[in-house]
Amino acid sequence: MTGDTATNRQILLDHLPQGRLDESSFRAQEVARPEPGPGQVLVRTRYLSIDAANRAWMQGATYRDALAGGDVMAGGSLSEVVTSNDAVTLNEAGLVPGDIVESDHGWQEWAAVPAKRLTKVDVRGELSHHMSVLGVTGLTAYVGLLQIGRPVAGETVLVSAAAGAVGNVVVQLARIAGCKVIGVAGSPEKCAWLVDELGCDAAVSYREPSFFKALKAVCPDGVDVYFDNTGGTILGAALSLMNLGGRIVCCGVVSQYDTSNPEPGPRGVPGLIVTKRLRVEGFIVMDGWDDHPERCTEATDALADGSLKAFEDVVEGLDAAPGALVDLRAGGNVGKRLVHVS
Amino acid sequence: MTGDTATNRQILLDHLPQGRLDESSFRAQEVARPEPGPGQVLVRTRYLSIDAANRAWMQGATYRDALAGGDVMAGGSLSEVVTSNDAVTLNEAGLVPGDIVESDHGWQEWAAVPAKRLTKVDVRGELSHHMSVLGVTGLTAYVGLLQIGRPVAGETVLVSAAAGAVGNVVVQLARIAGCKVIGVAGSPEKCAWLVDELGCDAAVSYREPSFFKALKAVCPDGVDVYFDNTGGTILGAALSLMNLGGRIVCCGVVSQYDTSNPEPGPRGVPGLIVTKRLRVEGFIVMDGWDDHPERCTEATDALADGSLKAFEDVVEGLDAAPGALVDLRAGGNVGKRLVHVS
Numbered sequence: 001m002t003g004d005t006a007t008n009r010q011i012l013l014d015h016l017p018q019g020r021l022d023e024s025s026f027r028a029q030e031v032a033r034p035e036p037g038p039g040q041v042l043v044r045t046r047y048l049s050i051d052a053a054n055r056a057w058m059q060g061a062t063y064r065d066a067l068a069g070g071d072v073m074a075g076g077s078l079s080e081v082v083t084s085n086d087a088v089t090l091n092e093a094g095l096v097p098g099d100i101v102e103s104d105h106g107w108q109e110w111a112a113v114p115a116k117r118l119t120k121v122d123v124r125g126e127l128s129h130h131m132s133v134l135g136v137t138g139l140t141a142y143v144g145l146l147q148i149g150r151p152v153a154g155e156t157v158l159v160s161a162a163a164g165a166v167g168n169v170v171v172q173l174a175r176i177a178g179c180k181v182i183g184v185a186g187s188p189e190k191c192a193w194l195v196d197e198l199g200c201d202a203a204v205s206y207r208e209p210s211f212f213k214a215l216k217a218v219c220p221d222g223v224d225v226y227f228d229n230t231g232g233t234i235l236g237a238a239l240s241l242m243n244l245g246g247r248i249v250c251c252g253v254v255s256q257y258d259t260s261n262p263e264p265g266p267r268g269v270p271g272l273i274v275t276k277r278l279r280v281e282g283f284i285v286m287d288g289w290d291d292h293p294e295r296c297t298e299a300t301d302a303l304a305d306g307s308l309k310a311f312e313d314v315v316e317g318l319d320a321a322p323g324a325l326v327d328l329r330a331g332g333n334v335g336k337r338l339v340h341v342s
Numbered sequence: 343m344t345g346d347t348a349t350n351r352q353i354l355l356d357h358l359p360q361g362r363l364d365e366s367s368f369r370a371q372e373v374a375r376p377e378p379g380p381g382q383v384l385v386r387t388r389y390l391s392i393d394a395a396n397r398a399w400m401q402g403a404t405y406r407d408a409l410a411g412g413d414v415m416a417g418g419s420l421s422e423v424v425t426s427n428d429a430v431t432l433n434e435a436g437l438v439p440g441d442i443v444e445s446d447h448g449w450q451e452w453a454a455v456p457a458k459r460l461t462k463v464d465v466r467g468e469l470s471h472h473m474s475v476l477g478v479t480g481l482t483a484y485v486g487l488l489q490i491g492r493p494v495a496g497e498t499v500l501v502s503a504a505a506g507a508v509g510n511v512v513v514q515l516a517r518i519a520g521c522k523v524i525g526v527a528g529s530p531e532k533c534a535w536l537v538d539e540l541g542c543d544a545a546v547s548y549r550e551p552s553f554f555k556a557l558k559a560v561c562p563d564g565v566d567v568y569f570d571n572t573g574g575t576i577l578g579a580a581l582s583l584m585n586l587g588g589r590i591v592c593c594g595v596v597s598q599y600d601t602s603n604p605e606p607g608p609r610g611v612p613g614l615i616v617t618k619r620l621r622v623e624g625f626i627v628m629d630g631w632d633d634h635p636e637r638c639t640e641a642t643d644a645l646a647d648g649s650l651k652a653f654e655d656v657v658e659g660l661d662a663a664p665g666a667l668v669d670l671r672a673g674g675n676v677g678k679r680l681v682h683v684s
Binding site for chain 1: 570573577590592593594595598604605606607608609610611612613615616617618619620621622623624625626629
């Protein structure tokens with residue numbers, strides 16, 4: 001830990017964006033470091049998670065309240081327990097100073113958080129891995145692909161935003177499950193990475209003019225499971241390629257987060273869902289929380305033996321967070337994007 | 343059986359319709375009564391099933407091949423076994439003259455059908471019931487509502503085309519399951535029938551200018567299961583009203599069968615599917631075929647004790663079939679529409 005410990009630097013959402021998000025929606029401020037009140041714990045932010053969902057929270061209430069101008073920008077963190085209002089609070093929460101916790105206090109260096117809102121992390125190996133394959137990102141891929149998509153060896157799995165935080169883990173899990181895996185990403189460079197580094201059987205850029213034709217060409221047996229991080233055009237293309245009894249895992253809608261007026265859904269809804277007997281299912285990662293410890297053990301073993309890799313894209317310093325989010329929305333990341341705060 | 347038994351009157355699909363179907367797409371012809379060839383059985387049509395799906399088959403390949411101009415119009419029938427090419431064929435199929443079978447030979451008085459394509463019907467009570475609550479229509483409601491929708495007592499079930507063949511059975515099954523049931527239909531008269539005769543808690547006409555507002559008002563606790571026979575605007579409204587963890591049963595898309603260019607899907611796809619963690623699932627009735635005998639026994643008992651009612655809308659004579667389908671598309675039926683042929 002370094003730097004001034006008497007002040008708390010924060011990044012605020014200055015105002016809700018209209019259309020495409022840019023850095024002018026944010027501003028920094030410094031306030032006094034908070035003192036923990038009764039039942040609260042003072043924590044110091046180590047890593048912030050930068051996610052497409054950060055943008056979605058600006059659109060309206062989702063599984064959390066909508067953000068408003070003037071709020072500290074919301075986001076998940078890995079933070080370190082510093083102190084509390086009293087020893088009883090720490091004891092009851094099973095925490096000691098130095099413990100690492102997941103905390104939802106947003107883009108700031110310090111926070112005084114009710115102990116019951118902190119989740120202790122059983123750190124194994126690299127701390128940052130608890131924001132990628134060992135954290136919510138990895139669990140999202142696991143719950144979505146294995147519990148909702150339920151791929152069977154030999155089936156074809158299509159993944160959008162395949163080079164992204166969740167997508168790259170989905171690709172790896174689908175390969176481990178013995179599936180043929182097709183990735184969709186936003187540039188030829190990412191597509192090359194998907195095939196060469198991640199082991200996709202093929203990858204197609206959705207920015208290609210002949211995207212649908214190119215995608216169809218690499219899915220000669222159709223698609224059995226489509227892991228949808230995007231919605232929009234890619235979802236429409238996937239619906240056309242789905243096999244009878246196919247499953248579409250609805251994980252996110254990154255194509256629609258930069259607008260307050262989402263475009264209509266694909267033409268195949270609900271016609272193709274009926275005729276192909278598809279299951280189209282949304283989920284959030286909390287639905288699979290009970291499996292998290294077991295899943296972490298599996299993933300730790302897989303990291304150790306090299307069958308699973310953690311792909312992380314770490315940006316340095318709290319002030320870089322707005323740019324890191326804007327660039328993520330433009331497709332700038334490969335793997336899980338994090339901000340290293342302290 | 344009456345009438346000329348030497349000729350076979352047929353209704354042909356003269357040409358594929360563009361846009362709204364009318365009777366000019368059909369024409370009648372008379373040909374010689376067919377003689378059953380090896381392995382074939384001569385059957386005489388008793389009842390034809392008139393379904394919204396008849397129109398969908400004109401749009402392209404679904405779970406069956408697309409229809410083409412000049413084809414005998416496709417449709418399911420209850421038919422009577424007359425004779426076969428040889429006794430072995432009947433024996434192997436477990437049939438005797440006079441047996442009732444389900445046959446897919448379309449809109450004609452007679453047909454010579456391969457024995458293996460006939461399904462013997464264990465007739466209980468009224469023959470026509472095997473086309474409504476005891477037949478494919480009833481099984482569709484049963485599989486869709488109970489196996490896909492899985493309503494729990496106390497939940498709210500919303501049903502579109504609720505006065506239709508499948509819809510009226512879904513409403514009855516949802517009430518038996520202890521659910522609050524809201525029906526959507528196309529006229530104030532049908533809505534009154536849904537509440538007064540069928541026992542819906544409320545019913546709303548989708549033709550009302552303030553349809554969404556009216557629907558919302560009668561769903562104060564949201565919607566847990568939406569049984570979708572229509573797609574389009576009603577599906578969009580339902581997506582807005584779905585509760586977390588809700589299920590949308592995709593049974594049909596009657597709003598889109600009169601066009602070769604279906605309209606875009608609702609704006610909430612896939613955004614609301616993600617945030618509300620919905621399951622949106624298509625099925626076809628064949629998926630539940632193994633349950634059919636048991637289901638028939640249950641439904642026969644329920645008909646006998648009055649807890650289930652068969653609502654049928656029978657039109658007289660083969661030549662009335664085109665008009666019966668056109669009028670069904672315009673919302674003319676209440677309950678299951680049949681044509682009585684012989």
